[in-house]
Amino acid sequence: MFWGLSVSIVQAQGNASKQPNFIVFYCDNLGYGDIEPFGSTVNRTPHLNQMAKEGRKFTHFYVTSGVCTPSRASIMTGCYAQRVGMHWNDRDGQVLRPISPYGLHPDEITIAEVLEKAGYQTGIIGKWHLGDQPGLLPTDQGFDYFYGIPYSDDMTREVGLRLGQRYEGYQWPDLPLMLNDKVLDHQVDRNLLTRDYTEKTLAYIENHADNPFFLYLPQAMPGSTKQPFSSAGFRGRSMSGPWGDSVEELDWSLGEIMSKLEELGIAEQTLLIFTSDNGSPMGKDMEGVERGTNRPLHGRGYTTAEGGFRVPCIMWWPGRVPASTVCQEMVTTMDLLPTFAQYANVSLPEGVKIDGHPINDLIDGQYGTKTPYTAFYYYDQHQLQAVRSGPWKLFVPLQEFRNHPHFDSADSVQPLLFNVVEDISSSHNLASSNPEIVQQLTILAEEARKDLGDLNRPGQNQRPPGKVSNPIPMVSK
Numbered sequence: 038m039f040w041g042l043s044v045s046i047v048q049a050q051g052n053a054s055k056q057p058n059f060i061v062f063y064c065d066n067l068g069y070g071d072i073e074p075f076g077s078t079v080n081r082t083p084h085l086n087q088m089a090k091e092g093r094k095f096t097h098f099y100v101t102s103g104v105c106t107p108s109r110a111s112i113m114t115g116c117y118a119q120r121v122g123m124h125w126n127d128r129d130g131q132v133l134r135p136i137s138p139y140g141l142h143p144d145e146i147t148i149a150e151v152l153e154k155a156g157y158q159t160g161i162i163g164k165w166h167l168g169d170q171p172g173l174l175p176t177d178q179g180f181d182y183f184y185g186i187p188y189s190d191d192m193t194r195e196v197g198l199r200l201g202q203r204y205e206g207y208q209w210p211d212l213p214l215m216l217n218d219k220v221l222d223h224q225v226d227r228n229l230l231t232r233d234y235t236e237k238t239l240a241y242i243e244n245h246a247d248n249p250f251f252l253y254l255p256q257a258m259p260g261s262t263k264q265p266f267s268s269a270g271f272r273g274r275s276m277s278g279p280w281g282d283s284v285e286e287l288d289w290s291l292g293e294i295m296s297k298l299e300e301l302g303i304a305e306q307t308l309l310i311f312t313s314d315n316g317s318p319m320g321k322d323m324e325g326v327e328r329g330t331n332r333p334l335h336g337r338g339y340t341t342a343e344g345g346f347r348v349p350c351i352m353w354w355p356g357r358v359p360a361s362t363v364c365q366e367m368v369t370t371m372d373l374l375p376t377f378a379q380y381a382n383v384s385l386p387e388g389v390k391i392d393g394h395p396i397n398d399l400i401d402g403q404y405g406t407k408t409p410y411t412a413f414y415y416y417d418q419h420q421l422q423a424v425r426s427g428p429w430k431l432f433v434p435l436q437e438f439r440n441h442p443h444f445d446s447a448d449s450v451q452p453l454l455f456n457v458v459e460d461i462s463s464s465h466n467l468a469s470s471n472p473e474i475v476q477q478l479t480i481l482a483e484e485a486r487k488d489l490g491d492l493n494r495p496g497q498n499q500r501p502p503g504k505v506s507n508p509i510p511m512v513s514k
């Protein structure tokens with residue numbers, strides 16, 4: 038065990054009924070500007086409007102990667118993906134593909150395992166994407182219930198055949214819909230995924246209403262395809278086309294969940310969080326909305342731009358989270374594990390570093406509470422590209438890079454310094470007029486390189502991913 042897990046419940050078991058429920062509604066590629074509470078004028082999201090009115094918006098909420106797998110590793114472990122070895126591998130790159138030998142290491146302690154030790158029922162409904170092999174599935178990582186797909190819904194057999202030898206695509210199975218560790222079906226109607234996951238979620242909540250539960254709901258949409266999927270009742274409704282249709286169906290799904298919590302009388306016992314795994318990819322026209330938008334932030338998903346890492350987030354907990362409020366302090370998905378542990382009155386595992394912080398006071402709206410972060414790091418795969426401290430974000434000078442949100446060539450890049458609080462679109466490079474801030478953030482960047490690594494430079498405190506021998510396709514048995 039990396040963490041030498043020793044979880045102790047602070048309060049007596051008799052108080053377990055006072056432990057809150059947690060639901061994390063995690064969209065796929067939803068952009069910062071794709072919902073009305075964050076500025077959309079083309080997608081109708083009345084239930085998210087209600088959630089924001091009755092809850093708290095977080096306008097500086099960050100993920101730790103611009104792509105799926107690393108981002109999901111962080112929400113599960115409270116760590117940068119670089120720390121837990123889920124940022125890159127020699128077979129798949131940074132996003133796990135079907136039949137990969139890699140996944141989240143079984144010895145990593147997940148948010149589900151921490152809460153499971155505190156007496157919680159733990160479920161995941163939706164997209165896992167942290168390993169599709171026995172030993173690496175959700176039921177091996179603290180979840181007692183899994184219904185969904187082990188990776189992205191666009192990783193179909195048809196796509197694999199087009200890839201051929203690449204990622205061993207010729208071996209990919211038809212898309213596997215799973216219950217726990219068994220394949221239920223290979224005839225998945227992707228148009229019905231949002232509705233199906235919502236129905237399963239409502240049933241899960243109803244079945245677990247009398248005891249504390251943690252439900253992780255990583256929805257498939259809007260997703261990675263150019264034409265997102267939605268059920269017949271939502272198709273063709275949005276002014277932004279199929280992308281907006283899927284967003285509006287996600288809004289419907291959220292509304293059904295809020296209504297169910299209220300119907301069962303457990304809304305005041307439940308913290309519901311709505312957010313996204315990274316920013317939207319956006320279309321060829323950066324001013325368009327056909328593949329989502331991160332406006333007014335700069336840049337696309339899949340990059341270290343603000344639009345890739347900073348995502349919409351709303352938290353709702355009637356009677357606890359202050360209504361109609363906004364938090365502008367920097368927080369991240371890594372904070373959910375220590376925060377949930379604190380709300381559940383359970384101590385964190387000891388023995389190894391996690392990167393997240395408890396943000397309970399920020400969620401509760403305690404006046405004067407500041408971000409717990411001295412620094413936050415933006416990695417593209419192995420490469421550290423930027424660091425934020427306070428309102429300042431520095432893109433460090435790079436001699437070479439695979440992908441960069443501000444440059445298209447591999448020419449030497451000079452420091453870029455943005456005040457991402459006052460300059461939300463990252464339009465004004467203030468490096469030349471703030472050399473002392475550039476120096477301060479450069480020192481912080483070097484600390485990250487030592488700890489988490491950089492190109493051709495292993496970090497001192499990195500841990501390995503999980504890996505199995507002889508991976509096999511997930512097929513019905």
